Amino acid sequence: MTLSLRLAQATDIDAIGALHYDSRIAAYRDFVPIAGLRGLAPESLAAWWRERFAYEAETHRLTVAESDGRLVGFSYVGPEEEHEAGVGQLYAIHLDPAAQGRGFGRRLMSDALATIDRNGWRRAVLWVLEGNAHARRFYERGGWRPDGREREELMGAAPTRQLRYVRESWLGESA
Template sequence: MQGGVPLSPLKIRWAEPDDCTALGRVHSEAYRSAYMGIMPEHYLRRNTAENRERYYREALEKGPEKVAILIANDQPAGVMVVGGSCDDDLDSSHGEIRSIYLMEGVWGNGYGTAFLGWGIERLAEFGYRNAALWVLEDNKRARSFCERFGFRKDGTHKTITRGKELVQSRYVTSLNPHNEV
């Protein structure tokens, strides 16, 4: 229950090839909602359901990462990609939440908390002792969300170009509360 309102039926599972169309739609819509006002509109419009569907189809067929789907009220409402860390300066004990996007209509209802928690549990099951993720500095909502999960900035930054230059900060956490990152 979140804010006195019961959560609607929620299902989280690994995505299958038949989910690619839904994954593409959820990712593109959630991406635009998450980055409106942060990334230029012309860039956000390029992130279409069709190109995201192609990405997920290839990821499910070839990629080493795993793709999860969140279903709320019998409708796809979130997508998450997890795997080993892509960063050369982190050792093999680090898994990574490579992306997590939820439809704006489910924000603030506890779904994101359930979804990220599920992803962190999967990383621990895969044998990772630590988790990392990257967050845009300008995305205060996402930074606050990750910090509530115990993720902390480790001082690593990178500049990416998404219609303009943006700074990402890396956040890390231990998956074992008695283990230092």
């Protein structure tokens, strides 16, 4: 299986919404009530991405991963959401559940860190659900560490605790 990364196009948004939906169900179903996860249908997630893609096109980068002509993942990178100077944020990496374990997520992470570097941000942050042990291990293997900041947000009606991870240095490294 070959993997290629490219900037997302407006025509990718429906597929991104569907993949985001499937990824959320697979990743979060063991610790977030399924009703909360199913509350945002693929069409709703596509509409959310369509709006975000249009609104943040100048400051953020939505990258898609394709394998054999099929969308298998995406990442989203931009300035840190609280506008902390010199800090970029990895907002999302989502993979088709069937594509996990093939190095695609690591390729998306490396690409995201390269984007952060090209933008002149010398520090990177991301938020991950506390209960998502799989994602936390993935990020920790990639050199990310929790920095002690936490927040709680609703996913559907379910409160979820999120941990902020940081990566201070990555130049010249592969994730």
